[in-house]
Amino acid sequence: MSEMKPHLLLVEDDGQLRAMLEELFVGEGYEVSSAPDGQKGLHLALTEEFDVLILDRGLPVMDGLNLLSKLRRQGVETAALILSALGNPADRVEGLDAGAEDYLAKPFDVEELLARLRALRRRHIATATTLRIAGGRFDLGSRSVTRPDGSIVVLSERESALLEELARWPNRVFGREEILEYVFPNAEEAGVVDTYVHYLRRKLGRGSVRTIHGIGYKIGTLA
Structure with a gap:
């Protein structure tokens, strides 16, 4: 009998980083769907069910904050973590105000990313309706x-x-x-x-x- 795996959406335009993160998340027990730009990420997020979103901020076609804002307006409440090369306090505030539950600056430590992801999942599980x-x-x-x-x-x-x-x-x-x-x-x-x-x-x-x-x-x- 198949096990229920948490479903993660990764939207990242850097192909090498995306492949590395996909492998990392699959190794952590996630079912991973990915997209290389904001428009494809938006389509996936609106047509499939996810347990957590990992969104790059500097995406082509539609940036990560715009993508997340659109999702929130559509009623998608899935917990989201923003990855970004922009890491000063004002950038983080902007990301959180756009609807993200967490924000992590690049370059990041892999273990910290996984720990934050686990924390997001715990909060989602505890509050989901x-x-x-x-x-x-x-x-x-x-x-x-x-x-x-x-x-x-x-x-x-x-x-x-x-x-x-x-x-x-x-x-x-x-x-x-x-x-x-x-x-x-x-x-x-x-x-x-x-x-x-x-x-x-x-x-x-x-x-x-x-x-x-x-x-x-x-x-x-x-x-």
């Missing part, structure tokens, strides 16, 4: 899951709480005791976890919640 699940999307506000065929499944409050905990941390395996503590703190028996896993599988497909034998459960893939 729509979560990607392999094969679909989970809207926390309406407690609804959009399946691959476009059909929508509405969950109960407890089903939604369990799916949210698993979907926010897609690479983590949760033991029954952890799920009891985080999702069902008032439950008297650990069997409630298995019961609601069964309910989710019945509504979303058997692969929606994976059993990791001897450990617990993790998010799976929608059929």
Whole structure:
């Protein structure tokens, strides 16, 4: 069964740097899409779903700040980090005001870039109101899951709480005791976890919640 990887958009016009960063991010476990200019980056960002954006500022066709401003006006709230050769405080303020969550000047340290990227992902995971699940999307506000065929499944409050905990941390395996503590703190028996896993599988497909034998459960893939 395929693992759910965070999807990253990299928009960078320097081909050598773009190739290096693509390899770096893939090695960190990301699914990477890339574009060499702002216009192509805008198209990708508006037509695909991403977990994080890495945007060069000095892009051809449309610069990175203009690209990000357009995305924010279109309602795209994906966390973004700006890379730029312009690194003085005024430039950073301009980048943050354009809608970026972070700004890193070139040349940069690779380990610092990866650390900032991890921090962006943690903030995104903790605050997201729509979560990607392999094969679909989970809207926390309406407690609804959009399946691959476009059909929508509405969950109960407890089903939604369990799916949210698993979907926010897609690479983590949760033991029954952890799920009891985080999702069902008032439950008297650990069997409630298995019961609601069964309910989710019945509504979303058997692969929606994976059993990791001897450990617990993790998010799976929608059929």
